[in-house]
Each structure stands twice: as structure tokens, then as C-alpha cells.
Amino acid sequence: MVYNGVLKGRFVNLRSVTEDDAAFILEIRSNPAISKYLPQIRITVEQQQAWITKQRVDSDSYYFIITDKEHNKIGTISVYNIFDGHAEVGRYCSIGDFVQNSEAVILHNDFIFNILFLNYIDGWVYKDNTHVLSLNKGFGYEVDGEALDKDGIPYFYGKITKQNYLLKSLKVRNNINKISSHVPNVGLME
Amino acid sequence: MEKLVKKLEEILEIDNLDITKKFTDLEEWDSLAGLSLIALLDSDYNIMMATKEILSFASIEDFCNAVLEK
Numbered sequence: 001m002v003y004n005g006v007l008k009g010r011f012v013n014l015r016s017v018t019e020d021d022a023a024f025i026l027e028i029r030s031n032p033a034i035s036k037y038l039p040q041i042r043i044t045v046e047q048q049q050a051w052i053t054k055q056r057v058d059s060d061s062y063y064f065i066i067t068d069k070e071h072n073k074i075g076t077i078s079v080y081n082i083f084d085g086h087a088e089v090g091r092y093c094s095i096g097d098f099v100q101n102s103e104a105v106i107l108h109n110d111f112i113f114n115i116l117f118l119n120y121i122d123g124w125v126y127k128d129n130t131h132v133l134s135l136n137k138g139f140g141y142e143v144d145g146e147a148l149d150k151d152g153i154p155y156f157y158g159k160i161t162k163q164n165y166l167l168k169s170l171k172v173r174n175n176i177n178k179i180s181s182h183v184p185n186v187g188l189m190e
Numbered sequence: 191m192e193k194l195v196k197k198l199e200e201i202l203e204i205d206n207l208d209i210t211k212k213f214t215d216l217e218e219w220d221s222l223a224g225l226s227l228i229a230l231l232d233s234d235y236n237i238m239m240a241t242k243e244i245l246s247f248a249s250i251e252d253f254c255n256a257v258l259e260k
């Protein structure tokens with residue numbers, strides 16, 4: 001599905017993905033430093049465009065481009081498998097900095113809880129992806145258990161409830177509000 | 191330096207921070223710790239530092255020295 005508005009923050013905006021973003025998505029998804037824990041996609045720009053066209057009419061997902069305030073594309077984030085008051089979050093990759101990345105997650109989770117009115121976000125994280133695990137916990141993620149993927153790699157599964165999110169994200173919001181102005185990264189993707 | 195290190199320990203939620211390490215060497219380091227650090231620099235030290243610059247220091251001690259010299 002497509003959200004027609006723009007989710008606006010102080011340092012980043014989120015807008016729905018269009019077919020014109022296909023090349024950017026392939027570029028960022030092929031950067032091993034950024035997309036280490038995401039499935040690699042080996043398709044052409046045209047195939048990616050076709051996938052986006054299909055996604056835009058899906059009934060169970062939203063896919064956003066993260067832009068800085070100068071409208072430069074810096075990442076992607078998505079909510080999918082929306083069903084019965086819950087959904088998964090993924091396709092998250094960004095060349096943004098700490099401030100931009102944190103605000104992008106806040107905007108996206110606010111969208112999920114305050115616009116889609118979902119009750120919780122399902123999530124799984126590879127056990128050795130300590131950075132994302134820690135990041136998710138900072139937004140209220142609680143581990144429910146552990147399992148192995150089809151290749152035998154261990155991962156945690158759990159959820160972020162709206163209540164936990166509102167509680168835990170306060171610290172993140174306060175920190176974002178403390179920042180008077182922003183020094184963007186230059187050339188992080190180099 | 192002691193005061194700044196204490197604040198870093200609060201952000202990272204660890205005792206006895208080893209300042210010879212880089213931020214990225216610490217298990218407790220993540221984007222949200224980075225955000226807290228940028229907010230601390232801005233609000234308490236009136237310093238604006240990019241993520242890339244924070245990550246460029248060879249050690250936390252070097253970072254602290256740079257902050258205190260600004």
C-alpha cells in the first residue's frame with residue numbers, strides 16, 4: 001500500500017517508495033557494510049521497479065524511503081505482513097547518521113502505532129547482530145524466544161508492544177529534542 | 191576528563207569504561223548510544239559533532255581530549 005503523506009521529522013522525512021527509487025534501493029541493498037544482515041537481492045532495476053509497482057498495491061505492506069531534509073535519499077524502511085493488529089518491520093538500511101537513523105525509526109514506529117493503529121510489531125534478529133538487537137531493545141523490543149533459520153543460524157524472535165514503545169522511545173525523543181542543530185555525515189557510503 | 195567519562199559510562203550503562211578502546215569496540219555501543227552522545231555534546235558542551243567524526247577517534251580517550259579542547 002501507499003501512504004500518500006510525508007512523515008516529517010526534524011532531521012529526516014519518510015515518503016512512500018516509487019518506481020524511481022529502484023536504482024537507489026538496489027545500490028543500498030548491495031552495500032555489504034550496510035545490508036550485512038538483509039537478504040541480498042540480485043535483480044535488475046527493471047525487476048525492482050516491477051516489484052515496487054506490485055508493492056504499491058499490496059494490501060499488507062508500506063515501504064518508505066528515508067530522506068534527509070535536503071530530500072537526498074539515505075535509506076529505506078518498511079512495515080509488512082500487516083495482519084490482525086500486528087506486523088513485521090524490515091528492509092531497514094540506511095547511510096544516515098545516528099540522529100537520522102534514530103528519528104527514522106521513531107517516525108516509522110509512530111506511523112505503525114498512531115496511524116495504522118497496530119498493537120505490536122513482530123521482530124526477529126540474528127543472535128550475532130548485536131547492534132540491531134540493542135537498537136530494537138532501545139525502542140521497547142522484548143525477546144520471546146530463540147530459534148534457528150533454514151541454514152541453522154540462531155535468531156531471536158519477539159515483539160515491540162505499543163505500551164513498551166511509548167515508554168522506551170521517550171529517551172530517544174528527549175535526546176532528539178536536545179539536539180539544536182545537526183552536522184550531517186559526508187561520504188558515509190564511500 | 192573524569193566528569194565526561196562518567197557521563198559516557200551513564201550513556202553506555204557500564205562501569206569502569208576502558209578509555210583506551212574505540213566506541214565501536216564496546217558491546218554496549220549502538221546508534222542510540224551515539225544519539226545520546228551527540229545530544230550530550232550539544233546540550234552540555236555546546237559542541238556539534240558528526241557521527242563520522244565521533245567514530246574516527248582512535249580511542250575514547252582521544253575523543254574526550256578533543257571534546258575538552260574545543
